Amino acid sequence: xxxILVVDDEIGIRELLSEILYDEGHTVELAENxxxxxxxxxxxxxxxxxxxxxxxxxxxxxxLKEWSSQGLLTMPVIMMSGHATIDTAVEATRIGAINFLExxxxxxxxxxxxxxxxxxxxxxxxxxxxxxxxxTTTGLPPAAPAPVPAAEATAAAPAxxxxxxxxxxxxxxxxxxxxxxxxxxxxxxNQPLREARDAFERIYFExxxxxxxxxxxxxxxxxxxxxxxxxxxxxxxGIDVNRRSRPANRGN
Numbered sequence: 001x002x003x004i005l006v007v008d009d010e011i012g013i014r015e016l017l018s019e020i021l022y023d024e025g026h027t028v029e030l031a032e033n034x035x036x037x038x039x040x041x042x043x044x045x046x047x048x049x050x051x052x053x054x055x056x057x058x059x060x061x062x063x064l065k066e067w068s069s070q071g072l073l074t075m076p077v078i079m080m081s082g083h084a085t086i087d088t089a090v091e092a093t094r095i096g097a098i099n100f101l102e103x104x105x106x107x108x109x110x111x112x113x114x115x116x117x118x119x120x121x122x123x124x125x126x127x128x129x130x131x132x133x134x135x136t137t138t139g140l141p142p143a144a145p146a147p148v149p150a151a152e153a154t155a156a157a158p159a160x161x162x163x164x165x166x167x168x169x170x171x172x173x174x175x176x177x178x179x180x181x182x183x184x185x186x187x188x189x190n191q192p193l194r195e196a197r198d199a200f201e202r203i204y205f206e207x208x209x210x211x212x213x214x215x216x217x218x219x220x221x222x223x224x225x226x227x228x229x230x231x232x233x234x235x236x237x238g239i240d241v242n243r244r245s246r247p248a249n250r251g252n
Contacts, residue, residue, distance in 0.1 A: 002047040002118050005029045007037040007063075008080065009055045013103070015228075017050060020110065022229060023236075025197065034058035041067070046075055048117045051097075053081035053088060061088065064095050076117040076124075080105065202237045209239070216241065 004026050006017045011032070018028045029046060031037040034057050040046070053060040060079055067073040079092045082103030089100040098120055099113045182189040187199045205223070212218040220230045234241050 001025050001027060003027045003029065003044065004114070005031060005037065005040050005046040005049045007031045007034070007049065007055070007060070008052040009033060010052075013052075017105075017110070018229070019232065020107065021114070022233075024111065024114075026114075034060075034063045037063060041072060047121055048114060049075060049077045050101075050114075051077050051079055053079055053084050053092070061092050061095070064092060064097060068096050076121045078113055078117055198237060201233070202239065205234060205237065205239060209241075214241070 004021050006014055006021070006028060008014050008017070009032050014030050014032065018030060021028050029040050029044075031040050033055055037049075037051070041049075051060040051064065058066075060081075064073070064077060064079070067077075073096045076098045077096065078099045078101060079089065079097045080101045080103060081088070084100075084102075092100060098117055101109060101113055186203070187196055189196065191199075205219070208219045208222050212222065216227060216230060220227045223230065225233065231241065
């Protein structure tokens with residue numbers, strides 16, 4: 001899951017991109033102009049930015065230049081436009097944009113560009129971490145400690161107090177049922193990722209709905225989602241919001 005900032009002055013495009021990216025499991029922040037984009041960038045650095053070129057206050061290329069000159073272009077940026085020229089796209093790439101998407105943006109091209117952008121961001125982050133790693137006297141990064149054999153690790157582990165159960169091992173979170181199939185609670189782990197994620201999200205939202213007595217406002221606040229996204233997600237998961245929001249019948 002990645003944090004993606006979508007900057008576009010058209011509300012329809014913002015909502016469409018947000019819905020697509022959210023369904024892919026990403027966290028999405030929206031901005032309708034350069035001022036909001038600056039605030040979002042300063043508050044929490046996104047893993048990727050989708051930046052429109054033509055905006056009412058400051059155009060996307062100027063904002064890209066600003067981030068680059070201030071050393072804030074530490075995340076991959078994909079430019080978007082329906083009217084930009086080839087020269088504009090080339091200039092944006094020269095400044096630091098990693099890709100350019102022409103509107104209307106097809107679903108496949110969007111997802112491919114986002115995936116490539118996130119991978120590029122991860123590579124840049126790894127290189128930066130390696131460059132900042134301390135060096136030994138030989139000029140090489142310090143070697144990682146040798147792994148401890150499992151038998152020695154077990155022997156070195158402190159014994160559990162009498163009458164108490166030992167703490168579960170980190171590698172035993174995935175439990176095996178009678179059928180031998182790995183599971184995490186009631187979620188089978190041998191199913192496709194999307195289905196397993198839907199199963200988890202269904203349990204997650206059912207829990208918060210029960211805790212908040214069906215209050216969508218409080219659930220949206222607890223889960224960090226906008227109400228429109230929350231309603232859309234609950235509908236997608238097959239959770240009946242209306243049934244939960246009705247008060248129980250009381251006898252006379």
